[in-house]
Amino acid sequence: MTQAPTPTADTVRRLARSLLKDSGKGGDGGGAQSAAGPDVRPVAAGAEPATWWVGTRHVLRLAPDREASVRRRRELRLRDLVRPHVPVALPSTVARGEWAPGLLCVLDTRLAGGTAEEHRVSAVGETDLAGLLTGLREVPVRQAETLGVPRVPPRSLEALRRAAEESAGRLAEADEFDPDRLSRLTQPAAVQLAAQPGTAVLVHHALTGGHLVVSADGRVRGVLGWDAAVVGDPAEDIAGLALAVGAPAAVRAATLAGYGARPCLRGLWLARCDSVHHLAEALTGRTAPPPVLRARLRRAWEPIMLERVTDLGGGDEAP
Structure with missing residues (x-):
């Protein structure tokens, strides 16, 4: 199995900028911007964080392996099935792609609240x-x-x-x-x-x-x-x-x-x-x-x- 690269702030920032551009939102990360892309930071501390805040309006999730990629693709379809039945919000997907060969990345809207x-x-x-x-x-x-x-x-x-x-x-x-x-x-x-x-x-x-x-x-x-x-x-x-x-x-x-x-x-x-x-x-x-x-x-x-x-x-x- 190919070892996934370690995500860094620079690679995540470039990836987020590309996904936002592809989604038609351009640089609308809702936070501080730089020439390299929107402000990004890990959601939780960890040696290889897989979930990142992108500005103040989005969340970027990186599947660490192919099995997780399968679960994430299923999750996107499941959220659409569940959404009409529940009174609470579920994240919406802004863009998706691959951050490494065969590994899914998903840019979601960030839900307001703690x-x-x-x-x-x-x-x-x-x-x-x-x-x-x-x-x-x-x-x-x-x-x-x-x-x-x-x-x-x-x-x-x-x-x-x-x-x-x-x-x-x-x-x-x-x-x-x-x-x-x-x-x-x-x-x-x-x-x-x-x-x-x-x-x-x-x-x-x-x-x-x-x-x-x-x-x-x-x-x-x-x-x-x-x-x-x-x-x-x-x-x-x-x-x-x-x-x-x-x-x-x-x-x-x-x-x-x-x-x-x-x-x-x-x-x-x-x-x-x-x-x-x-x-x-x-x-x-x-x-x-x-x-x-x-x-x-x-x-x-x-x-x-x-x-x-x-x-x-x-x-x-x-x-």
Whole structure:
């Protein structure tokens, strides 16, 4: 496999200038301009950044390999399929090309706002999230699969529970987590919270805080990161929201979207098991775990009223 070149500010600037010219927008990067092209800077720190701000109005994404290029091409088509069904904005593509042989680059519009890591989602923002979950359920699954969106089976909550118990022990040794909290998820409860047949929908599958565009007033204005989408268990997106905005807000949004107790609690426990496991994995490394992992664990384990009042043995009307 050919090694992709390392992107630099100069090469990204020249590439962005070319894409803007091809799109008919000329030098309209919306920021400082130079003879070489618009102002560019990496979105996040990294040795080989793959996402760059271009001026103040655009984002340039560089696929690092051919597999990522395939996912990105699928994402562009999927966004057009999803857009009419959801109440929040999705990025629009201004231009595309190759930044290295066989490697896709995409210049997108930049959605105005911060992230869910920067701004707390308000009560009205929770209705935006509910609209997102509702819209995803309305996207025709067959059309999504025609675009190449893969269908994935639901994860085993019992397997996650066992792995989380082991991880919780390591966190307890590091004084990071009380493993007794996991005792609420018993083996019978994990079985009762298994995904129900016939409930597969389009799942964003990456509803992290960084992919939620949130305004200063707490409204959810847009959603990024659609290249990880799958057809599968809707509880995965409820879990993603629990990690990103907190368990109570995630469950309220899912309830507003029409999901019953079972998928809400399944999503809650997917998030809790994941948060324990991911922090424990990070603690085994040589460097301190990123603060975001502790924040996700804290959000996922926020108490919710639903788990106190729901009798899982009595059945559920959840879709």
